[in-house]
Amino acid sequence: MSDNYRWILGLDIGGTNVVVGLVPLEGGEALGLRRLPTLPDGGGEDVVRRAAAAAEDCLADVLGADAGRRSEVAGIGIGAPGPLDRESGILLEAPNLGWRDFPLQGLVSEALDLPATLDNDANCATYGEWWMGAGRGSEILVGLTLGTGIGGGFVMNGEIHHGASDAASEFGHMTIDSTGRKCKCGNYGCLEAYASGPNIAARAVEGIEAGVESILTDLVDGDLEKLTAATVYDGVVQGDPYAHEVMKETAKFLGVGVANLINALNPDAIVIAGGVTRAGDHLFGPLLKEVRRRAFRSAVEACRIVPATLPETAGVIGAAGIFKKETFGFV
Amino acid sequence: MSDNYRWILGLDIGGTNVVVGLVPLEGGEALGLRRLPTLPDGGGEDVVRRAAAAAEDCLADVLGADAGRRSEVAGIGIGAPGPLDRESGILLEAPNLGWRDFPLQGLVSEALDLPATLDNDANCATYGEWWMGAGRGSEILVGLTLGTGIGGGFVMNGEIHHGASDAASEFGHMTIDSTGRKCKCGNYGCLEAYASGPNIAARAVEGIEAGVESILTDLVDGDLEKLTAATVYDGVVQGDPYAHEVMKETAKFLGVGVANLINALNPDAIVIAGGVTRAGDHLFGPLLKEVRRRAFRSAVEACRIVPATLPETAGVIGAAGIFKKETFGFV
Numbered sequence: 076m077s078d079n080y081r082w083i084l085g086l087d088i089g090g091t092n093v094v095v096g097l098v099p100l101e102g103g104e105a106l107g108l109r110r111l112p113t114l115p116d117g118g119g120e121d122v123v124r125r126a127a128a129a130a131e132d133c134l135a136d137v138l139g140a141d142a143g144r145r146s147e148v149a150g151i152g153i154g155a156p157g158p159l160d161r162e163s164g165i166l167l168e169a170p171n172l173g174w175r176d177f178p179l180q181g182l183v184s185e186a187l188d189l190p191a192t193l194d195n196d197a198n199c200a201t202y203g204e205w206w207m208g209a210g211r212g213s214e215i216l217v218g219l220t221l222g223t224g225i226g227g228g229f230v231m232n233g234e235i236h237h238g239a240s241d242a243a244s245e246f247g248h249m250t251i252d253s254t255g256r257k258c259k260c261g262n263y264g265c266l267e268a269y270a271s272g273p274n275i276a277a278r279a280v281e282g283i284e285a286g287v288e289s290i291l292t293d294l295v296d297g298d299l300e301k302l303t304a305a306t307v308y309d310g311v312v313q314g315d316p317y318a319h320e321v322m323k324e325t326a327k328f329l330g331v332g333v334a335n336l337i338n339a340l341n342p343d344a345i346v347i348a349g350g351v352t353r354a355g356d357h358l359f360g361p362l363l364k365e366v367r368r369r370a371f372r373s374a375v376e377a378c379r380i381v382p383a384t385l386p387e388t389a390g391v392i393g394a395a396g397i398f399k400k401e402t403f404g405f406v
Numbered sequence: 407m408s409d410n411y412r413w414i415l416g417l418d419i420g421g422t423n424v425v426v427g428l429v430p431l432e433g434g435e436a437l438g439l440r441r442l443p444t445l446p447d448g449g450g451e452d453v454v455r456r457a458a459a460a461a462e463d464c465l466a467d468v469l470g471a472d473a474g475r476r477s478e479v480a481g482i483g484i485g486a487p488g489p490l491d492r493e494s495g496i497l498l499e500a501p502n503l504g505w506r507d508f509p510l511q512g513l514v515s516e517a518l519d520l521p522a523t524l525d526n527d528a529n530c531a532t533y534g535e536w537w538m539g540a541g542r543g544s545e546i547l548v549g550l551t552l553g554t555g556i557g558g559g560f561v562m563n564g565e566i567h568h569g570a571s572d573a574a575s576e577f578g579h580m581t582i583d584s585t586g587r588k589c590k591c592g593n594y595g596c597l598e599a600y601a602s603g604p605n606i607a608a609r610a611v612e613g614i615e616a617g618v619e620s621i622l623t624d625l626v627d628g629d630l631e632k633l634t635a636a637t638v639y640d641g642v643v644q645g646d647p648y649a650h651e652v653m654k655e656t657a658k659f660l661g662v663g664v665a666n667l668i669n670a671l672n673p674d675a676i677v678i679a680g681g682v683t684r685a686g687d688h689l690f691g692p693l694l695k696e697v698r699r700r701a702f703r704s705a706v707e708a709c710r711i712v713p714a715t716l717p718e719t720a721g722v723i724g725a726a727g728i729f730k731k732e733t734f735g736f737v
Contacts, residue, residue: 158704167704215570227670231567238672239546240708245669250700251584252595253662262700264583331584338576339558339670341569369581369593373489373498377571 082137083398084130084151086183087390089113089196090171090223093122095130096388097137098395100149102207102406105388105395107133115172119179122172127186150190152398153183154199154390156226161241164193171223192398196390197244198235200383201228203393204346206406208385213344217336218383219246219329221349224259225267229340233406235397247271251331269328272304275351279307279321289317304351311357322354323361330365337370337378348383355382413468414729415461415482417514418721420444420527421502421554424453426461427719428468429726431480433538433737436719436726438464446503450510453503458517481521483729484514485530485721487557492572495524502554523729527551527721528575529566531714532559534724535677537737539716544675548667549714550577550660552680555590556598560671564737566728578602582662600659603635606682610638610652620648635682642688653685654692661696668701668709679714686713 080100087094093113096105109129113122130151138144158167164180166172184191194202201218204210210218210230218228225247229236236243247267248260255264256274268274280299283292291310295301307325310318333345351358359380367375383389400406411431418425424444427436440460444453461482469475489498495511497503515522525533532549535541541549541561549559556578560567567574578598579591586595587605599605611630614623622641626632638656641649664676682689690711698706714720731737 158702229670236562236671238705238708239674240672240704242702242705242708243670243672245702245705248669248700248702249666250582250662252586253582253659255583328584331581335580335666336670338579339560339574339667340567341571341574343570369579371489371573371576371579373571374569374573374576377569377573 079146080149081147083149083395084133084187084189085391085393085395086126086130086151086153087196087199087394088122088126088153088155088172088179089390090115090156093126093129094388094391095126095133096391097133097148098392100399102396105391107136108388108391109133113172115174119166119172119174119177120182123179123182123186127183130187148189150192150398150402151183151187152199152394152396153180153191153193154196154394155179155193157195158242159193159195161193161237164191190402192401194235194394194397195226195228195241197226198228198237199393199397200226200348200389201230201346201393202235202396203385203389203391204348204383205230205233206396207392208389209346209381209383210344213342215340215342215344217246217340217342217345219333219345219347221270221347221351222272225271233400246332246336249332249335251328251335266328266332270325270332270351272350275304275307275321275325276302278324279318282317282321287317290315291318308351308354311354319357322357325351326358326361327365329358330362331369333362333380334366334369337366337374341374342378345378345380346383347380348386348389352382352386410477411480412478414480414726415464415518415520416722416724416726417457417461417482417484418527418530418725419453419457419484419486419503419510420721421446421487424457424460425719425722426457426464427722428464428479429723431730433727436722438467439719439722440464444503446505450497450503450505450508451513454510454513454517458514461518479520481523481729481733482514482518483530483725483727484511484522484524485527485725486510486524488526489573490524490526492524492568495522521733523732525566525725525728526557526559526572528557529559529568530724530728531557531679531720532561532677532724533566533727534716534720534722535679535714536561536564537727538723539720540677540712540714541675544673546671546673546675548577548671548673548676550664550676550678552601552678552682553603556602564731577663577667580663580666582659582666597659597663601656601663601682603681606635606638606652606656607633609655610649613648613652618648621646622649639682639685642685650688653688656682657689657692658696660689661693662700664693664711665697665700668697668705672705673709676709676711677714678711679717679720683713683717
């Protein structure tokens with residue numbers, strides 16, 4: 076490792092936002108953070124161009140105007156929604172972005188004249204929590220990221236489990252009810268069909284449309300299309316019984332998924348990320364209860380189930396950590 | 407490693423049978439196999455005494471009367487139903503045996519005057535298939551053993567994934583229908599509640615009791631308590647439509663579980679063991695169809711789903727392989 080290297084860029088490309096930041100080589104907070112809308116419909120090249128400009132802004136912000144300091148940056152780690160091929164750095168298919176066979180890693184590397192690595196965004200988030208967040212010290216870490224979809228990651232002894240075709244840890248598409256709710260992926264009963272943000276909202280709306288009275292209706296001025304998972308959270312904070320019920324059911328569904336992961340992988344930690352974790356005990360209370368009911372006691376006792384501590388930057392920090400690991404062999 | 411060592415004993419203690427055999431150090435078939443009923447109600451000490459006597463028979467059979475050749479045996483690998491503590495060699499709880507906190511490894515080691523290792527029986531079976539069976543060459547192998555219960559194993563780069571408390575790979579207690587059939591473990595909708603031997607039989611009986619006419623009734627002379635999974639298999643062989651239906655449903659439930667494992671772990675091979683695999687395409691046909699429906703295509707394409715090739719001896723061979731791995735660091 077060159078003694079000169081002091082930084083790694085982390086770039087987290089999501090369906091909604093792109094975030095970029097500069098991470099100290101030895102680990103730490105992401106500095107000079109830039110956040111921009113992804114606007115994927117403009118095409119991958121346009122996103123790369125704007126992301127690279129944001130990365131330049133970030134570098135100028137943290138390192139100042141001295142161009143010589145650019146040599147302190149070892150490279151850039153990129154996280155993006157899969158499926159992707161890590162070896163070639165190509166996004167194979169990204170349903171949330173609408174691109175196919177897009178050579179993301181090469182284009183970013185070229186635009187910034189820096190070496191780059193590419194990994195799945197949920198792997199990056201889990202790795203970030205393992206390196207610098209709620210998963211520190213864990214030897215067998217499972218990460219769950221609840222958002223538009225549900226992503227997952229599995230880090231063992233500091234190594235991401237990628238699987239045979241870079242497709243591992245799709246925990247959102249674990250069937251928990253084989254004849255249950257239809258999922259966006261086309262199947263029935265995936266965890267994601269119950270506990271992703273849009274599905275939390277959809278379940279809440281279904282009850283209201285069936286006649287339940289709730290403050291949630293008022294919170295969206297009667298326009299149920301505006302109801303989101305965040306609305307449910309607001310309803311919980313305001314003490315609405317129906318919002319509590321929806322949250323509790325969400326927690327139970329998540330508990331089934333978490334119990335499955337505990338019975339299968341026997342991890343020492345599970346880190347749960349996403350806006351819904353703001354509900355705190357309203358989520359984690361019934362979730363733990365369901366986990367204790369369904370998972371083996373010794374496995375439950377061996378596992379701490381905790382909220383993420385880097386909700387905004389785990390992806391950036393993890394992408395940078397993966398670059399470091401792949402380039403230098405350790406973090 | 408002493409140049410003298412040429413053999414490892416493998417001992418597989420199940421709820422019904424104990425099997426012991428002598429495995430060549432470099433791997434191969436288990437020789438001098440002895441099989442005896444476990445009769446766990448007589449207590450652990452009695453089982454150890456009879457298992458040790460069977461092991462002595464096995465040794466005499468393969469090595470002959472020359473006591474000097476005993477020094478060729480490096481030790482004994484033991485497989486037993488969990489939960490267990492590998493470090494201390496103690497069976498913590500074995501519901502199928504009825505023993506608690508039983509120092510199995512120490513007692514076997516003492517009885518045979520050989521060093522011993524202990525591991526979960528389903529881990530042993532998976533390791534045996536990886537070392538010498540259908541899982542050879544796999545880098546990420548998942549094993550499923552369908553019997554009285556459903557056991558699992560997960561072998562990565564030749565290492566068993568034991569988890570944080572030796573409780574990993576309890577794939578039988580993966581929830582596939584959170585409000586589904588009651589499982590022996592107390593929960594609802596575990597894979598085992600649908601696809602273990604007794605549950606395949608129970609589902610078949612439920613249909614007959616509800617009025618379905620089937621050859622299965624004749625095969626047990628009208629005594630439905632005698633109906634087992636093997637009866638269902640016999641019915642399939644004889645072309646009974648209802649037996650086919652039960653087998654197909656079994657395959658679909660298993661397909662849900664296998665799809666979950668593929669989406670979570672992205673293995674390059676899944677080996678399925680147990681009597682039900684005798685049904686061949688009647689099982690694997692609808693199973694693969696359900697897997698393709700539920701798992702991500704690239705992950706399905708990366709994975710071969712195959713029947714075990716060491717149905718009788720995978721546990722013995724795997725237990726011996728684990729002894730070798732733990733004692734000498736490689737197999």
